[in-house]
Amino acid sequence: MSKIAFLFSGQGSQFVGMGQSFYESSETARRLMDEANTLLPFDLKEICFEDSKELINQTTYTQPAIFVVSQMALALLKEAGIKADVVAGFSLGEYSALCAAHVFNFTEGVSLVAKRGELMGTASNNGKMAALLGLDLQKAQAVCDEASSKGIVELANLNCPGQIVIGGEAQAVTYACEIAKNHGAKRALVLPVSGPFHTSLLKETAQTFGQLLESKELKEPQTPIVLNVLGDYYQTDLNLKELMVQQMATSVKWEASIRQMIANGVDTFIEIGPGKTLSGFVKKIDRSVKILNVEDMDSLQKTLAALNS
Incomplete structure (x- = not known):
């Protein structure tokens, strides 16, 4: 059925x-x-x-x-x-x-x-979000862990294989996008949203x-x-x-x-x-x-x- x-x-x-x-x-x-x-x-x-x-x-x-x-x-x-x-x-x-x-x-x-x-x-307009393309959950988490030296950055949307959205403080998200390719990401795209939704x-x-x-x-x-x-x-x-x-x-x-x-x-x-x-x-x-x-x-x-x- x-x-x-x-x-x-x-x-x-x-x-x-x-x-x-x-x-x-x-x-x-x-x-x-x-x-x-x-x-x-x-x-x-x-x-x-x-x-x-x-x-x-x-x-x-x-x-x-x-x-x-x-x-x-x-x-x-x-x-x-x-x-x-x-x-x-x-x-x-x-x-x-x-x-x-x-x-x-x-x-x-x-x-x-x-x-x-x-x-x-x-809410928190100092924050932003970005999509990491081509990474699995473990690697996306590794990007967040490394970028957290610049501020809060977390996994926000676990959309589908190869697409995970991160969010957090602007400086930390920007840095995460810069280092994402070192972890195997195909691309990192900042999203046009007004705040770091689905984060702490x-x-x-x-x-x-x-x-x-x-x-x-x-x-x-x-x-x-x-x-x-x-x-x-x-x-x-x-x-x-x-x-x-x-x-x-x-x-x-x-x-x-x-x-x-x-x-x-x-x-x-x-x-x-x-x-x-x-x-x-x-x-x-x-x-x-x-x-x-x-x-x-x-x-x-x-x-x-x-x-x-």
């Missing part, structure tokens, strides 16, 4: 025009975007569709934008009768997965993600977010969910709020998450939300699985056709 996983896009996948075809084609999608616009202190629709003030790449706006567009795509998949056996999301995308698993509803999700984006957007430099920000979470009522997931912090399935004896707080300041174990789902029988992955970054990661992890995506009406139709063939 085929098992389907829904994967939700993270930050960096945004583009101007995302969600527009959903909005123009579906009353359900239109309702979600319009509802989000009434909840937020800025015009999310304008940012997603036109971005005349060039805000879409600022974390404060990026996070709610991707969350809402992902929920629009999810709603259309659900209307077509497609259900997930398991959900997961990359970093910010984990909030779309939590919403898909009914841990909180759409309205609560918009509020949570907007606060998360605001906090992360103002975000601990204070995470704790502030945790205080907000304390007042929220979260339900147990109604669909199995694989969490970034664990690289594995969430179990009900764990503290979900604690894991959500930890997620901001610890590594995203994406490769482990995908391998765990495949080991559990998942053979079809549908990336939901803008871009195809996660599809690329899955392809590098296991080429034998089916990989589909839904980022606009065209890709939705193609995905539905592939699932029904």
